[in-house]
Amino acid sequence: MVTGQHQSVMDGPNFFTPAQVAVHNTATDLWVSFLGKVCDLTPLMRQYQGDALLLPIMEAAGQDISSWFDPDTKDVRGFVDPLTSCLRYYTPRGRFVHVPPAGPRSDWAGVIGQPWWRDRRYEVGLLTAKARWIRVINTLTSQEQRLQVCSEETxxxxxxxxxxxxxxxxxYxxxxxxxxxxxxxxxxENNVQDDDHELDRLRLDRDLFTPAILLHFNDDLSEA
Structure with missing residues (x-):
């Protein structure tokens, strides 16, 4: 039996592929990724339901929005307005929830607490640095399944x-x-190498060289 085969998944952050994030693309089930994090903003959508400031987020549902943020400060990208010398925020899709307006506004509450992009309650995991495909082949039944997995996963x-x-x-x-x-x-770490970059360089079809993992039955069926 392979070492650790019957152990549960190791504790730690969950990794998601972009494809997994992309399926959560409605107002009632809305995920985004940015700066390596994956966030479920569904509670935010409920809290601000009907607010026009949700529209940029809704348009980006299921997508990566890292371009909205400064990777150093982890805040929304900002710049100094040359006319007013005041800090403004780079929001090409329009101002969104928790971003201050361009100037003083009587309807803006200056103290909002933790903005959603810094609130860890919305975080559900991390975006994989590299998604890769493998073929899992059951040698007992000859069943083959293609799986897209995260390179960080055990x-x-x-x-x-x-x-x-x-x-x-x-x-197995x-x-x-x-x-x-x-x-x-x-x-x-198991020497199942990711050759995608080399295959691209050689202009070879990745699907023809997907690594195969073979499952060999141990004759000790157990419930998963």
């Missing part, structure tokens, strides 16, 4: 992604090139 976490396709996945030894994989390590 094999144990990838197993969790695979469970909907095989609820007994824990009862996972191998690559004939070598049993350490389920507590990532694909790269």
């Amino acid at each position: 094999l144990a976490e990838i197993l969790q992604r695979y469970l909907p396709y095989n609820s007994h996945a824990c009862s 030894t996972w191998k690559h090139n004939g070598v049993s994989l350490d389920m507590s390590r990532t694909l790269s």
Whole structure:
């Protein structure tokens, strides 16, 4: 049995692919990513329901909005207005919730507390630095499943992604090139290399060279 095969997913931040974020693209289920974080802004949408300042966020639902923020300050990008010498904010899609107006306004509450982009209550995980595809092949049934996974995920976490396709996945030894994989390590740490950049350089179809993970049945079925 592979080391760690029956262990639960390791504690730590959850990683998401851009495709996973993109499916949350409605006002009642709205995620965005920015500066490496993934945030569920659905509660914010409910709190400010009907407010026009939600429109830029709604237009960006399911997308990465890192361009809105300064990576150094982690705040909305700002600049000094040459005419007024006052700080203004770069909001090309229009001002959004918690961004101060360009000038003094009687309807603006200067003290709003933590703006949503700094409020950790909205954070659900991290955006993967690199999503990659693998083929998971059940050698007992010859069933093959393509999975898009996060490069930071361990094999144990990838197993969790695979469970909907095989609820007994824990009862298999996972191998690559004939070598049993350490389920507590990532694909790269198990020498399952990501050759996407090299394939692109050679102008080869990535789909024809997707790494294969072979599942070998251990004859000890257990409930996942």
